[in-house]
Amino acid sequence: xxxxxxxxxxxxRKEGQNVTLxxxxxxxxxxxxxxxQDPGQGLRLIYYSQIVNDFQKGDIAEGYSVSREKKESFPxxxxxxxxxxxxxxxxxxxxxxxxxxxxxxxxxx
Amino acid sequence: xxxxTQLDSQVPxxxxxxxxxxxxxxxxxxxxxxxxxxYPNQGLQLLLKYLSGSxxxxxxxxxxxxxxxxxxxxxxxxPSVHISDTAEYFCAVRAHAGNNRKLIxxxxxSLAVNP
Numbered sequence: 001x002x003x004x005x006x007x008x009x010x011x012x013r014k015e016g017q018n019v020t021l022x023x024x025x026x027x028x029x030x031x032x033x034x035x036x037q038d039p040g041q042g043l044r045l046i047y048y049s050q051i052v053n054d055f056q057k058g059d060i061a062e063g064y065s066v067s068r069e070k071k072e073s074f075p076x077x078x079x080x081x082x083x084x085x086x087x088x089x090x091x092x093x094x095x096x097x098x099x100x101x102x103x104x105x106x107x108x109x
Numbered sequence: 110x111x112x113x114t115q116l117d118s119q120v121p122x123x124x125x126x127x128x129x130x131x132x133x134x135x136x137x138x139x140x141x142x143x144x145x146x147x148y149p150n151q152g153l154q155l156l157l158k159y160l161s162g163s164x165x166x167x168x169x170x171x172x173x174x175x176x177x178x179x180x181x182x183x184x185x186x187x188p189s190v191h192i193s194d195t196a197e198y199f200c201a202v203r204a205h206a207g208n209n210r211k212l213i214x215x216x217x218x219s220l221a222v223n224p
Contacts, residue, residue: 006152031210033211033212040118040216041216042199042214042215042216042217043153043199043214045211048211088150090152090153092152092153094212096141096158096160097141097143097155097158098143098145098153098155098201098212099155100145100152100153100154101152102151102152103150103151103152105150
């Protein structure tokens with residue numbers, strides 16, 4: 001049905017490895033976002049981008065990196081510097097309201 | 110800057126009973142208001158939104174919300190809930206205009222519908 005696609009849905013990595021989460025959109029929206037979700041903590045903003053080749057840190061950017069080389073794509077890299085990377089990650093884009101992907105559950109062992 | 114407070118972290122209710130999930134916000138500028146629903150291990154889905162006009166907004170799945178500017182509230186209601194309404198519900202706001210138009214989120218309300 002189009003919209004915003006995250007992949008993979010489940011991801012396992014060993015501690016100390018970087019991992020990249022994919023987020024692709026076909027809605028032609030300028031703004032894209034990455035959120036982290038932990039039980040009882042709602043949605044916490046990691047990074048956001050309002051235009052190609054530009055992005056800003058959110059509230060919990062440490063240990064994460066992003067790129068925005070194309071309007072359609074906003075990948076998130078979870079680096080080894082992230083102290084507690086196991087979480088549910090959500091990508092979204094927005095015009096007026098936000099549209100979400102189905103999420104990626106990352107487990108680091 | 111804006112902020113959102115969802116007044117109840119958990120709301121248990123029996124099937125076919127009415128429910129209200131409360132959301133208050135603060136903002137120095139005009140805002141748009143949203144309610145989203147999240148089922149386990151899924152992304153968020155828009156339930157309804159207030160942009161302008163009538164303060165009573167109807168959404169999907171029989172939900173509605175009323176924007177009250179004087180009380181800075183946007184409470185979500187449903188007259189008769191189903192087991193399938195069990196989910197996490199998030200209230201959000203964003204400014205109409207300006208450089209900072211990020212969505213600001215409440216912490217969520219977990220609705221548990223019991224038989």
